[in-house]
Amino acid sequence: MSEMPAPTMTEPTVDPSVLAATPVDAPGTPRPVDAVFTVEQLAFFYGANQALRDVSLSIGRHEITALIGPSGCGKTTFIRCLNRLNDLIPGTRVEGRIDFNGSSLYAPGVRAIDIRRRIGMVFQKPNPFPKSIYDNVAIAPKVNGIRANMDELVEECLTRAALWDEVKGKLRDSAFSLSGGQQQRLCIARAIAIRPEVILMDEPCSALDPVATIRIEELMVELKSDYTIVVVTHNMQQAARVSDRTAFFTVDVSEGGRTGMMVEVGSTEQMFTAPSDQRTDDYITGRFG
Amino acid sequence: MLIAAPAIAVIVGVFHQALPALGWQLFTKRTNSTGIQNAILGSLLFLLGVLIVAGTIGVGAGIYLAEFASGRTERALRFFSEVLAGMPSIVIGYIGYVTLVVEFHWSYSLLAAVMALSVLVLPYIVKTTEVALRNVPSALGEAAAGLGLPRSATVRQVLLPPALPGIVSGLVVALAISTGELAPLLFTAGFSDNDPTLHLFHHQVPYLTNVVFTDISIPGARAHATAAAAGVVTLGILLVLIAIGRILASRARRNTARMSL
Numbered sequence: 001m002s003e004m005p006a007p008t009m010t011e012p013t014v015d016p017s018v019l020a021a022t023p024v025d026a027p028g029t030p031r032p033v034d035a036v037f038t039v040e041q042l043a044f045f046y047g048a049n050q051a052l053r054d055v056s057l058s059i060g061r062h063e064i065t066a067l068i069g070p071s072g073c074g075k076t077t078f079i080r081c082l083n084r085l086n087d088l089i090p091g092t093r094v095e096g097r098i099d100f101n102g103s104s105l106y107a108p109g110v111r112a113i114d115i116r117r118r119i120g121m122v123f124q125k126p127n128p129f130p131k132s133i134y135d136n137v138a139i140a141p142k143v144n145g146i147r148a149n150m151d152e153l154v155e156e157c158l159t160r161a162a163l164w165d166e167v168k169g170k171l172r173d174s175a176f177s178l179s180g181g182q183q184q185r186l187c188i189a190r191a192i193a194i195r196p197e198v199i200l201m202d203e204p205c206s207a208l209d210p211v212a213t214i215r216i217e218e219l220m221v222e223l224k225s226d227y228t229i230v231v232v233t234h235n236m237q238q239a240a241r242v243s244d245r246t247a248f249f250t251v252d253v254s255e256g257g258r259t260g261m262m263v264e265v266g267s268t269e270q271m272f273t274a275p276s277d278q279r280t281d282d283y284i285t286g287r288f289g
Numbered sequence: 290m291l292i293a294a295p296a297i298a299v300i301v302g303v304f305h306q307a308l309p310a311l312g313w314q315l316f317t318k319r320t321n322s323t324g325i326q327n328a329i330l331g332s333l334l335f336l337l338g339v340l341i342v343a344g345t346i347g348v349g350a351g352i353y354l355a356e357f358a359s360g361r362t363e364r365a366l367r368f369f370s371e372v373l374a375g376m377p378s379i380v381i382g383y384i385g386y387v388t389l390v391v392e393f394h395w396s397y398s399l400l401a402a403v404m405a406l407s408v409l410v411l412p413y414i415v416k417t418t419e420v421a422l423r424n425v426p427s428a429l430g431e432a433a434a435g436l437g438l439p440r441s442a443t444v445r446q447v448l449l450p451p452a453l454p455g456i457v458s459g460l461v462v463a464l465a466i467s468t469g470e471l472a473p474l475l476f477t478a479g480f481s482d483n484d485p486t487l488h489l490f491h492h493q494v495p496y497l498t499n500v501v502f503t504d505i506s507i508p509g510a511r512a513h514a515t516a517a518a519a520g521v522v523t524l525g526i527l528l529v530l531i532a533i534g535r536i537l538a539s540r541a542r543r544n545t546a547r548m549s550l
Binding site for chain 2: 083085088113114115116117118120121123125127128129130131139140143144187190191194
């Protein structure tokens with residue numbers, strides 16, 4: 001008995017015409033055949049301030065999609081729309097459409113906490129709970145009533161997060177006794193303990209040293225056989241190293257405000273060698289940002 | 290200096306006046322003899338009662354305000370909490386007398402006294418509980434939300450444990466405040482030369498601040514010394530509580546500092 005609580009969303013029915021209607025991929029880019037997310041004309045508002053506009057892209061299953069762009073371009077705001085974490089901030093509003101496995105993520109009757117169990121998240125700063133290493137991994141399965149053998153589940157998740165060998169002798173120690181990189185891998189283990197389909201990562205390495213960064217990147221590549229990964233990063237080498245597809249965001253300051261927007265999306269190789277938009281090229285070659 | 294001098298003067302002064310009465314008989318004899326045993330027991334009983342009544346209601350309301358309330362309920366709760374905080378203690382005692390002692394026919398009793406004291410310290414407990422929860426780094430709440438944990442489980446399992454030292458230290462300081470109170474008790478507790486009982490109603494309860502108040506107005510050096518001795522014991526309880534509160538508060542600060550990486 002290790003089943004998840006019944007999800008409120010219906011099972012995937014990917015309508016090919018929805019994918020074909022997404023207009024912004026660079027020409028000649030192979031689209032993801034099997035899209036986990038299909039985003040159309042997404043806009044996001046903090047009260048009266050528009051933080052994000054014109055985001056349309058598909059996110060392929062078992063792919064790593066990197067979101068790059070200068071500060072304030074709405075990458076983090078966007079990734080937090082994908083698991084409805086922005087719902088926690090009063091006065092925010094979403095326009096446009098996000099389909100998750102073919103059904104609208106923001107449809108009435110879809111509960112945010114059910115969504116977040118299927119779409120895990122790893123944050124910019126490692127944020128383990130002030131509990132033992134073991135309890136950090138076990139807390140979400142316990143609360144969600146997963147009746148698996150907890151010891152096995154914890155070992156499996158820590159192994160999957162490439163942390164088991166370092167912590168197996170001290171599972172009852174505080175999570176704060178770990179280094180920053182270990183804490184971040186613990187947060188990954190915690191996220192996969194409820195068996196999500198997607199892992200969202202918001203600059204997961206920005207607080208880590210280069211060695212810890214490489215370990216997380218290796219881990220991401222290993223994990224993509226089981227999970228779909230969306231990663232926000234400031235580090236273009238990181239995007240180039242790990243991702244299959246890359247979306248470039250920028251800031252539009254033309255109308256007096258600062259609104260983030262997506263410029264283009266395509267295969268990582270093509271985005272870094274022959275982007276179709278001049279702004280992407282400028283950013284990648286270091287002329288701004 | 291301006292703060293330390295009066296504090297030291299009060300402690301030394303009271304101690305000096307109490308000297309003739311200090312001794313073990315304080316703790317073994319009652320107020321009809323040369324001790325204050327019954328008053329000490331009564332005061333400790335009040336502390337226990339306040340801990341149970343005000344502790345439960347105050348911590349509950351603080352958690353509700355910090356994590357669940359919004360809009361009109363939040364504003365209403367905050368308003369009433371502020372009204373209570375500004376209420377003079379003598380008025381609280383008088384209202385306790387009119388309603389509990391007279392109207393409810395509880396007479397001077399343990400429960401009436403505990404209720405009056407609880408009302409007095411309730412806003413303080415609500416505030417410290419709310420602040421302790423708000424001091425827990427928001428990253429923890431986000432992490433819990435990101436895992437799809439329901440609000441109740443998030444509060445119970447993620448936010449409350451790190452806030453606990455802060456909440457408990459607030460409780461202890463609230464107890465310290467109630468230890469030195471006289472006004473709400475004058476109208477609700479009564480007094481007795483016997484040891485207090487656990488009867489909630491109709492049984493008067495002796496307590497320390499009443500000994501100070503009464504014996505100081507009785508002529509005679511012995512009564513004055515007893516009054517001062519009751520003051521010393523009250524101060525002793527107070528200092529112990531404040532020390533515990535401070536230890537817990539510093540632990541709470543260390544907890545928070547450690548979590549904000």
